[in-house]
Amino acid sequence: MLVFFICCPLSSVAAFDCADATTTIEMEFCAQKALTEAQTELMCTIENTLKTFQGDKEKITLFKNAQKQWTSYRDLHCGLVYDRWRDGSIRNLITISCKVELTQQRTNVLQRDFLTF
Numbered sequence: 001m002l003v004f005f006i007c008c009p010l011s012s013v014a015a016f017d018c019a020d021a022t023t024t025i026e027m028e029f030c031a032q033k034a035l036t037e038a039q040t041e042l043m044c045t046i047e048n049t050l051k052t053f054q055g056d057k058e059k060i061t062l063f064k065n066a067q068k069q070w071t072s073y074r075d076l077h078c079g080l081v082y083d084r085w086r087d088g089s090i091r092n093l094i095t096i097s098c099k100v101e102l103t104q105q106r107t108n109v110l111q112r113d114f115l116t117f
Helices: 024-052 057-084 091-114
Strands: none
Touching: 024 057, 024 091, 057 091
16 A cells, blocks of 8 residues: 655645647746745655654665755756756757756655655
8 A cells, every 4th residue: 555645745736737838938947946846846745754763763764865966866867957958949948848857756766665554
């Protein structure tokens, strides 16, 4: 049986409908919105994960260190993605999308490993 902790609500819907995004600026706006939502969900998952450690300082320290290392990995990896596309107008969109994907993956891993039973 899988049980997920209830997380914080996602941000409110913007006036712009991202399904209608056609320009690079609009797509970047929507990607940034998706990143903000993914980061909010990850932060909530982190809070719930820390609660499962019930004050075990060693586990909390290990988890925080692992999260710090993961953040460094995400930033370095997506930085390389940016560098790969640095001459193109789509570089920011691809980099933000990279961060969205890795952030969502991290959230899923934490939920699977610590918040399901």
